Amino acid sequence: MAEEEEIKIEQKFPSWSDLLKPITEKEFYPGYYHYPARKEDWEYSPLPQPWHEFNPTEKDWHLPEGWKETFLSKFEELLHKQRDLFTFMDICVRCGACADKCHYYIGTGDPKNMPVARAELLRSIYRRYFTLPGKLFGKWAGARDLDEGVIKDLYYYFHQCSQCRRCSLFCPYGIDNAQIVWLGRELLTHLGIGHRFSLISIASCLKSGNHLGLAPMGMAGSLQSATEDIYSVTGLEMDVPVNKPGADILFVAPSGDYFAEPHWFTMMGYIIFFNYLEEKYGLSYTWSTYAGEGGNFGTFYSYKCAQDMNAKIYKEAKRLGVKWIIGGECGHMWRDKHQQMATMNEIPDNLEEPVSPITGTRFDYATSTKMIHTAEFQADLIKNNKLKIDKSRNDHLKVTLHDSCNPARAVGLLEEPRYVIRNCCNNFYEMPDHAIREKTYCCGAGAGMLADEIMPIRMRGGMPRAMALKYVHELYGVNYLTTLCAIDRAGFNALFPYWKLQPPVAHGGLSELLGNAMVLPGEKERDTDLRGNPLKGKE
Amino acid sequence: MIGYFYIGLFYAAIIIFVVGTLNRVYNWARSPVPYNMCTTGGQQKSLDWIPRARFDSPYTKLETLGRMIGEVFLFRTLWRNTKYYVETQRQTATKWLWIFAMAFHWPLLIILLRHLKFFTSPVPGFIVALQSLDGILTVGHPELHMISILATDLIILVGLGGLLGRRLVGNKERSLSQPGDWLVLILIIATVISGILMRYLLPVDIEGVKLFAIGIVTFSFVQPPIDFWFLTHLTLVSALLIYFPFSKLVHAVGILFSPTRNMPNDPRKKKYINPWNPPYTGKSYDEYYEYYKDQLDEIAEEDYRVKGDFDLV
Numbered sequence: 094m095a096e097e098e099e100i101k102i103e104q105k106f107p108s109w110s111d112l113l114k115p116i117t118e119k120e121f122y123p124g125y126y127h128y129p130a131r132k133e134d135w136e137y138s139p140l141p142q143p144w145h146e147f148n149p150t151e152k153d154w155h156l157p158e159g160w161k162e163t164f165l166s167k168f169e170e171l172l173h174k175q176r177d178l179f180t181f182m183d184i185c186v187r188c189g190a191c192a193d194k195c196h197y198y199i200g201t202g203d204p205k206n207m208p209v210a211r212a213e214l215l216r217s218i219y220r221r222y223f224t225l226p227g228k229l230f231g232k233w234a235g236a237r238d239l240d241e242g243v244i245k246d247l248y249y250y251f252h253q254c255s256q257c258r259r260c261s262l263f264c265p266y267g268i269d270n271a272q273i274v275w276l277g278r279e280l281l282t283h284l285g286i287g288h289r290f291s292l293i294s295i296a297s298c299l300k301s302g303n304h305l306g307l308a309p310m311g312m313a314g315s316l317q318s319a320t321e322d323i324y325s326v327t328g329l330e331m332d333v334p335v336n337k338p339g340a341d342i343l344f345v346a347p348s349g350d351y352f353a354e355p356h357w358f359t360m361m362g363y364i365i366f367f368n369y370l371e372e373k374y375g376l377s378y379t380w381s382t383y384a385g386e387g388g389n390f391g392t393f394y395s396y397k398c399a400q401d402m403n404a405k406i407y408k409e410a411k412r413l414g415v416k417w418i419i420g421g422e423c424g425h426m427w428r429d430k431h432q433q434m435a436t437m438n439e440i441p442d443n444l445e446e447p448v449s450p451i452t453g454t455r456f457d458y459a460t461s462t463k464m465i466h467t468a469e470f471q472a473d474l475i476k477n478n479k480l481k482i483d484k485s486r487n488d489h490l491k492v493t494l495h496d497s498c499n500p501a502r503a504v505g506l507l508e509e510p511r512y513v514i515r516n517c518c519n520n521f522y523e524m525p526d527h528a529i530r531e532k533t534y535c536c537g538a539g540a541g542m543l544a545d546e547i548m549p550i551r552m553r554g555g556m557p558r559a560m561a562l563k564y565v566h567e568l569y570g571v572n573y574l575t576t577l578c579a580i581d582r583a584g585f586n587a588l589f590p591y592w593k594l595q596p597p598v599a600h601g602g603l604s605e606l607l608g609n610a611m612v613l614p615g616e617k618e619r620d621t622d623l624r625g626n627p628l629k630g631k632e
Numbered sequence: 633m634i635g636y637f638y639i640g641l642f643y644a645a646i647i648i649f650v651v652g653t654l655n656r657v658y659n660w661a662r663s664p665v666p667y668n669m670c671t672t673g674g675q676q677k678s679l680d681w682i683p684r685a686r687f688d689s690p691y692t693k694l695e696t697l698g699r700m701i702g703e704v705f706l707f708r709t710l711w712r713n714t715k716y717y718v719e720t721q722r723q724t725a726t727k728w729l730w731i732f733a734m735a736f737h738w739p740l741l742i743i744l745l746r747h748l749k750f751f752t753s754p755v756p757g758f759i760v761a762l763q764s765l766d767g768i769l770t771v772g773h774p775e776l777h778m779i780s781i782l783a784t785d786l787i788i789l790v791g792l793g794g795l796l797g798r799r800l801v802g803n804k805e806r807s808l809s810q811p812g813d814w815l816v817l818i819l820i821i822a823t824v825i826s827g828i829l830m831r832y833l834l835p836v837d838i839e840g841v842k843l844f845a846i847g848i849v850t851f852s853f854v855q856p857p858i859d860f861w862f863l864t865h866l867t868l869v870s871a872l873l874i875y876f877p878f879s880k881l882v883h884a885v886g887i888l889f890s891p892t893r894n895m896p897n898d899p900r901k902k903k904y905i906n907p908w909n910p911p912y913t914g915k916s917y918d919e920y921y922e923y924y925k926d927q928l929d930e931i932a933e934e935d936y937r938v939k940g941d942f943d944l945v
Contacts, residue, residue: 109810174908175664179663187810188805193804226878265707310931397910400909412917432899436666436899458676461903505672506676506678508675509678531672531673531674
């Protein structure tokens, strides 16, 4: 992206029969396709073996012998294991309501990126082999034969979906591309075909407990550095409990927060927040290195992968003997923790219904999973006046909130972060109505789309979000975008500069804003925020 | 003789419709939903003082039922529809699809109910009432022939015209429309037009039709009147019934099985059981400990607390 080049969104509208034709190797040009998985990662994962070696840009992918039978038998098996897939294959009426809801379609204009067309890639196979009209009338019934081109189609387009569920929200039947794409990717894994970026993270997480592959001392060292940074801002010497048996609460953050920037400032925010509660109210909590990852790249790939990765949280909760769990700011993590973790795993007996030891609030909506979100915990504390907050410390910021896809459309976490922001910032502005809350746009980097080799797709997919931000930036001078997702925080690092929004707009987490505003006993007078930027009036 | 052919066709169509649809439903129903996958469209139930979106993020069974009723009868999701303008990078609300969908489906329901007057004797009061409510204008000569124009007959044409028009005019919609989509629209439009012709312009032997319909219900095999438009209408309806279970028309039943809509947003409250949940095969803590023993022991030696080197800062 060194050169200045005007981006053109070329919308194409092929005929229905052209839309059925698979892509060819010619369309695998740099920036638009993912690198295939590496052997060592594949073999470490619970995905079906063996791994398949192929070059996406070549005409022949050398698919393993008997691949058609494998694909079709696994497809049939999935239909009978997942009602969502079965109904979604049957009930689409192709009304097109989902079409311009997909940020990748908006940004690329590629017709097969319309959610309905993406689903049709698989649906056409379903019709051909599992329905009567498809068997009888073939193409005229919207069916097509399974050939190598179809596999290329699936590999190419199922990795141009960030599983954000925006199509599902707008579909009159709730047809969810996140599910179809997840299961479609799972089907490809039976041929040994996968996606490098996700598999690297999955393998690291299975080895070390987190996607970044941090060893225990790496995580501890990271927490240590964060306390040093906090010391420079506040003059307070904090310490952080890690792997502590017998603590009441286990805190799990996405691993990105341990290292990346601007995640780092969210990390400082978490530490300030929990340290204050520990000192002031005697809150007993701990971080963990074994359960050091809230995120779950397995949820982009297969049920088995997801299960092997989210199981660690309950295993650690059991080993440490904690009472309940708090989860940090992460997007797909919260779909996983809200909808899947407790189904995929045994819930340990030692866990209890989450009750805030400080306010006495019973989090009665989490009696089964025993896990709540930091934003929920923080909102409850603020509501009960348990935190001392100086809102003016965020006066140098004009803040907007980017709802992350999964907390918005799989959890419904909308008001809690807004309540926290309004109580720690004086300047809060919403982006346009159709770009926030449940209708929020993806950052363009979810579900493995954070891979650097597909930067043009990421930049195009993030365009609707960037434009909504640009709108409030020009209208209100917004200079800080809050997001409760580690992938967003990483994705926006590339997106906002690309769309000429950064500088001036910074982005970061909710806990960072809270960490800025919390008044701590014995701290020195703060001249800067957690980033070291001068506060208003202290320039 | 030709009459018996139509009796056979109609029965065959009904049987294929019923058996085919039940088969579809059976297949969906026996396939399990592995985890709660509700798509939330509003604020969840969390802290007591945060008002939740009862129908967009239902927490109880009753609220979920409310959401489904809203979807099935009011198409609430389509009401939410937006349009994105690539040129200006803005999106606005759009109601056209909702309007056409409502203008088609509601009259369709009322027209189907109205048709019960042919299959019942005596005709139940609510059907008579429905028809009289439907009448908007009575035309004709009072002493010769009076006919009431029914609102639904007009509205359904608007709805169908709109649904057909957007597939013709809209670029995206035209690309997406497969032969099956056109076929269904054309079949339905032809059915509606043949019905309207019989009612208003080319009156059919209505007593003959009624005897035929009652005959179908009572299995007494009364031949239908040999009338071109009526037999066309009957053929088209039979075709739609036969096509129903094999086509996208099953959305009418399938929506009830859509897991993203028919599940409450309560997975943190109630444990959802997946019947095929596989056993855990990942690393245990003991293996992890073996791998990182020195480092984990070092953390333990510090009494499980990590703090910075503040002297150096």
